[in-house]
Amino acid sequence: MVRLRGGRPASIAVTGLSGSSESFLLNALGSAQTSPILVVTRHSDDAADLYEDLLNLMAEDALGYFPSRQILPYDFRAPVGEIMGQRLSTLSGLLGGTKSIVVCSIRALMEPTIPVGALQESRVDIQVDREIDLDDLTDRLIRLGFRRVPLVEEVGDFARRGGLIDLFTPGYENPIRVELFGDEVESIRVFEVGTQRTVGQLQHVGVLPKREIPITQETLERELERLPETDADYIRHRYLNDPELPGLEWLSLLFGLEKGSLLDYLPADSIVLFENEDALKAETESIIHEADMLRDRLANRLTRLPAPDEYYASPDNLFASLRTHAHINLLPFRGARNDIISFHCNPHPAFASRLDLLGNTLQEFRDTGMFYFIATDTDGQAARIDELIRQKARLEQSPHIEVADIRGGFVCSEGRFAILTDHEIFSRYHRRVRKKKFREGVAIADYSTLNRGDYVVHTDFGIARYLGLKTLVVDGRNRDCLLLQYAGTDKLYVPIEEFNRVSKYSGKDSAPQLTALGGPGWDKLKEKTKKAIADMAADLIKLYAARKSKPGTSFGEDSVWLKQLEAAFPYEETPDQQRAIDDVKRDMTDERPMDRLVCGDVGYGKTEVAIRAAFKAMDAGKQVAVLVPTTILAQQHYSTFSERLRDYPFKIAMLSRFRTRKEQLETAQAVGKGALDMVIGTHRLLSADVKFHDLGLLIIDEEHRFGVKHKEKLRQLAATVDTLAMTATPIPRTLQMSLMGARDMSLINTSPKDRLPILSEIAEFDPAIISTAILREIERGGQVFFVHNRVQTIESMHNYLRKLLPKVEIAVAHGQMHERSLEGIMLAFLAKRYDVLLCTSIIESGLDIQNANTIIINRADRFGLAQLYQIRGRVGRSARRAYAYLLTPPTRLLNADAIKRLRALEAHSDLGSGFALAMRDLEIRGAGTILGPKQSGFIEEIGFDLYNRLLEEAVAELKGEEIQRLPETKLELDIETYLADGYVNDRQHKVDIYRRLADSRNLDDVERIRDEVTDRFGRMPQSAANLIEATAVKIAASLLEIEKVRMHGGIAHLFFREDRKLTRSEVEALRKGTDCPMEFSLIGIPRITIDLTSVSAIDRLSHLRGLLGKVG
Incomplete structure (x- = not known):
């Protein structure tokens, strides 16, 4: 200094x-x-x-x-x-x-x-207890490039609802909610995008422009008038239907x-x-x-x-x-310069996972007075390393360990200071843990939001098209209803209290057939489905019980070696992945044979679950078989398992038709003699000449892709050994819950947190863009997927690319090729013999090729969002930045839906709310895959949500569990119970709140919704407060088996189920719970009449709710 x-x-x-x-x-x-x-x-x-x-x-x-x-x-x-x-x-x-x-x-x-002056002028400061003009703030936000939306999700969004304004300003990790009382700022709250709920309070917020070039569409149009006409026209067509104004930074x-x-x-x-x-x-x-x-x-x-x-x-x-x-x-080195300050900070010592060498080094640090610490990424990793070092490094004192994401360790002899890192101790590469974590819970909430035109399923009346939310005037009071279109011209109005009987249809990609309202077809289809579900569930439970009754191997507690292997894992386990690992370990320590299915997308960490299970089995002296449907997957798993287990004395081999006949025979003999600890292979593993010496664990990847004969042999092989099946298709968590007790399943539905976002770009088909993208990837040593989903013209595209890039090695792969040729091409690409793989959408759920980090999708507008998400997900699986180019015709030729789909993919480089529907579509496909083609057909006919509800009931019934069916209490009230447009002005938000209220099963659910609605929309008007209280009354009445509550002019009539008997204690509780006059009628249908006229009109519902709660 x-x-x-x-x-x-x-x-x-x-x-x-x-x-x-x-x-x-x-x-x-x-x-x-x-x-x-x-x-x-x-x-x-x-x-x-x-x-x-x-x-x-x-x-x-x-x-x-x-x-x-x-x-x-x-x-x-x-x-x-x-x-x-x-x-x-x-x-x-x-x-x-x-x-x-x-x-x-x-x-x-x-x-x-x-410029400095422009930033100073554009910044908007908002402070609690200060006055602001909401109209002026709205205008300023628009000038700063903000976009007015119904729901704030992205940086640069803002929404206004009465005296509330939500905005997501640059520089903040979460959006801000400003609530006014009159013109004075009453509160500034931070809220989460996924839940829209408050997570913190602020006293002040500085609102910054959305972009460094805050130009509005109007300003842009004005400036374009000054350009040559051809230039202005070209720029305009690039901007058509795009509020983001891309390219503004250079334009x-x-x-x-x-x-x-x-x-x-x-x-x-x-x-x-x-x-x-x-x-x-x-x-x-x-x-x-x-x-x-x-x-x-x-x-x-x-x-x-x-x-x-x-x-x-x-x-x-x-x-x-x-x-x-x-x-x-x-400078990297001194050179010949004299005017230089030299430090002597040496690189991190090489330990190559040798904890004895680490122990010696740490003891030497301590003996020489060197201050040091070991940096780890997570608390869990810190605990693992601490235990490993104390067990194997034999230190006199515990090591200093700090949770810190340090890139590289060093030893600075001059400063008597050293830092070691866990990833360098265990010779694994380091990935930055990105600050932006992904948000859980968004997908389900977004999925269930109904849009006009969506298909829905009414439990009683079947499949219809949703035409919107309609406000009707009934007996002089406003009432919101869902309007449903059935076959022909039939329409049905569904009142808000019955929203729980309507669910969004999800079953197949094409439009389902609408049900004829009032006909017998729907009831017959439901009964047919119920019987098929009951038969399938009975078979599942019978198999589950039979398997659990057989003896198996109980594997012991985790060894030091296994803990060392886990410490060397290069990533932080996601919560889902850790749960799956714990599930598998728990199963393996049980004496009964494990039979667990692990579901999750490629790259979500299933293989690591399998590796740890395999290690546990081999560590106990047992053999492991890994069965896969294709030679390519066998090669990939062989490489992955071999790399992860290279520091341990386990012998691993691969058995597939890509090995010579002699090599296959030698491997089969080695398996029989117990000379191999693990063998990875295709259905060749099921051949008669392959007999295991002491098989302890069978791992099956993509079981549904094996034929009937192979599955029968699998059942024989897996009769008494632990079995771990894996599938790369995600499934809904609700299906896992429904099958609980009939199939052990673990879901990994969350992507790794530290995965680098994929940078996506929508572009017109342009040879310059294509060549630049491909050459840029090749220059950094990577490979490229080029998706062209037309087999008829794929050879023409191949010739075009070869002329465009004559020095680039390009391979072609599509589903109509002979299987051996296709596998040969894929293996060659995996072995990096080709730079570009020109292919159809067959890669949609394909290999995990970490070296391929650029994907070009031709005619991306022709794909659905779910399929685009899957295809784009083939890249971005390593520490290297990935790029996706979505090629389309000119924007002016695309319809609004296609643009919206592509913009969602471009904007959401990580999993987020834009992918809610895509993930849901994938999960429904996965459910059909797991349950089989017959059950998949029923899902298509009645929709997944209703199918899942029937499945849950069938499994519970077969397990002898009592299914409690409480009456659906009907309410007849002489007050308005709805969300006025002036309070919740977005129809989709209204539908979502109504649906959630109708789905509420207890008073805690209702209170959570009350808190959320107040948080998001401000103080409730009376009609909204009535709606919340009416829902609470309905739940409390249903628990008491009250079929109808009628309240007019302050007189409440409670009609119980016909066979309901009121007990003396219940009558006493009702009498003591209020001073209001009460009349009991126990002849015929039990009925209670309560005179609430002495209670103020606005408090009658809450008074009634409290009274019913005292009885329950």
């Missing part, structure tokens, strides 16, 4: 740093410096790594991250909202003087940003708008740290060259295009500006 302050602008060079020691140096510099430090890295990933490191060492508020936009110049694509938020939040923090260190890549620094340069730079936000006495200045300069040349190439592809479309050095800062000018600040040049 003395050297840096000695003169302006001072310059020093530093070398000798390893691992994450740069982060510790920066932290020390930041603590000693009052002005910000700007750190410039060569690559975006380097900047992200450094930022994640620093988060472990300093307060997040003091640290800024300025990422690159991750869009290329001249691309018609909008930046991701989270990235915009990070950039704008960092700029705002620099203006406010809160940032002590800011990290960015050289590309991010070159990119233009919002704004055509309009002569002022642009700013990150450097404009730095005080003069800031320090700049270069990560190797020469490398940064080389990178700027590469960035400008790339921009030149990209500009050329648009040159024949637009007559006016900004030059690369208009979009990016000129490298010469940029470095000249940087050198006006004191700066540090971080």
